[in-house]
Amino acid sequence: MSVDSVFVHKMWDENELSKMVKGGVPFPMLSDAGGAIGKLYGVYNEEAGVENRGRFIIDPDGIIQAYEVLTPPVGRNVAETIRQIQAYQHVRQSKGTEATPSGWKPGKLTLKPGPDLVGRVWEVWKTHMAFD
Amino acid sequence: MAEEEMEVGCARPTGGPVGEPAAETPGPEGAKAEEVRAMISVGKKAPDFEAPAYHRGKFVRVKLSDYLGKWVVLCFYPGDFTFV
Numbered sequence: 001m002s003v004d005s006v007f008v009h010k011m012w013d014e015n016e017l018s019k020m021v022k023g024g025v026p027f028p029m030l031s032d033a034g035g036a037i038g039k040l041y042g043v044y045n046e047e048a049g050v051e052n053r054g055r056f057i058i059d060p061d062g063i064i065q066a067y068e069v070l071t072p073p074v075g076r077n078v079a080e081t082i083r084q085i086q087a088y089q090h091v092r093q094s095k096g097t098e099a100t101p102s103g104w105k106p107g108k109l110t111l112k113p114g115p116d117l118v119g120r121v122w123e124v125w126k127t128h129m130a131f132d
Numbered sequence: 133m134a135e136e137e138m139e140v141g142c143a144r145p146t147g148g149p150v151g152e153p154a155a156e157t158p159g160p161e162g163a164k165a166e167e168v169r170a171m172i173s174v175g176k177k178a179p180d181f182e183a184p185a186y187h188r189g190k191f192v193r194v195k196l197s198d199y200l201g202k203w204v205v206l207c208f209y210p211g212d213f214t215f216v
Contacts, residue, residue: 001183004212009186012212028185028194032143032208037181040145042172043208051208058178058204062150062197066174075216076207085203 001030001037003050043069057085059092103130137190149177150197178206 004012009029018024030037035051038044043054053070065088070076087100090110098110101121109125111117117124147154149171171179182195196204 001206001208002211006184006186006191008212010189010191013186016213024188026188028187028192030143030183030185030194032183034143036145037143037183038208040171040179040181041206041208045210048210050210052210054206054208056178056204056206058150058196058199058206060201060203062177062180062200064172064174064176064178067172072210072214073216081205085205089203 001032001051003032003035003038005033006031045072048072055081057081057088059088101125101129103132137192139191141184141193143181143183146180146182146195146197148180150180151200152177152180154180178204 002009006029009031013024013029032038032051035044035049038051038054041054041056043052045052050072052072053068053074053076055068055076056064057066059065066084068076068081083105086106087104090100090106091098094110097112099113100108100110104110109129111121111125171177178196180195180197182193185192185194187194196206
C-alpha cells in the first residue's frame with residue numbers, strides 16, 4: 001500500500017516489477033491517496049506526504065501480532081517477516097502451549113513454558129541456538 | 133473472495149477494528165485520528181479499512197475484514213517507482 005493511485009500501481013507493475021517478478025506482483029497493490037489508512041496505522045510521514053515502510057502481521061482473528069516500521073532509505077528483510085509468520089503460526093497451532101525462543105526457525109527447539117522450566121531455560125536452550 | 137472488481141474510489145477506514153461494528157458516529161477528523169492512533173498495538177485488533185487496489189490486471193476493492201480467517205501481511209511503502 002502506498003499513496004499512489006491504482007493507475008500508477010498498474011504502470012509500475014507492468015513496466016518495472018513484472019521484469020523482476022515473473023507475472024508481476026501476485027498480491028493486491030492498495031492505494032491510500034491522502035494517507036488516511038497510513039495515519040490510522042501510524043506510518044504516515046506528514047512532512048514527506050508518503051508512508052514509511054510499515055509492515056504488520058495480522059492473524060486469522062484480525063489481531064496485529066507484530067509490526068515493524070522503517071524510514072524510507074532502508075529496505076526490509078523479507079526472510080525475517082516469513083520467519084515471524086512461521087513462528088506465530090507454530091505458536092497458534094500449539095494453542096499457546098509452546099513459545100519460540102530467539103532466532104527460532106521451523107525445526108528448531110521450542111519451549112513449553114510452565115513451572116518446571118522456571119530458572120532452567122539455560123539447561124535446554126543455549127545462546128548459539130539464536131544464530132544460524 | 134475478498135475482492136470484487138469495481139469502480140475506482142477512495143481508501144477509507146471503516147471506523148472500527150476488524151470483525152467488529154464501527155463506532156456509531158465518526159467524530160471530527162482530529163479527534164478521530166487521535167483515537168485511532170491509540171488502536172495500533174500488538175495483541176490488539178487491526179483497524180479495518182477498505183481501499184482500491186490493482187491486482188493482476190484489474191482494479192478491485194480490498195477490505196481488510198474480508199481476510200478474517202487468513203494470515204495477512206500489510207505493507208506500506210513510500211512510493212511507486214522509488215528505489216528501495
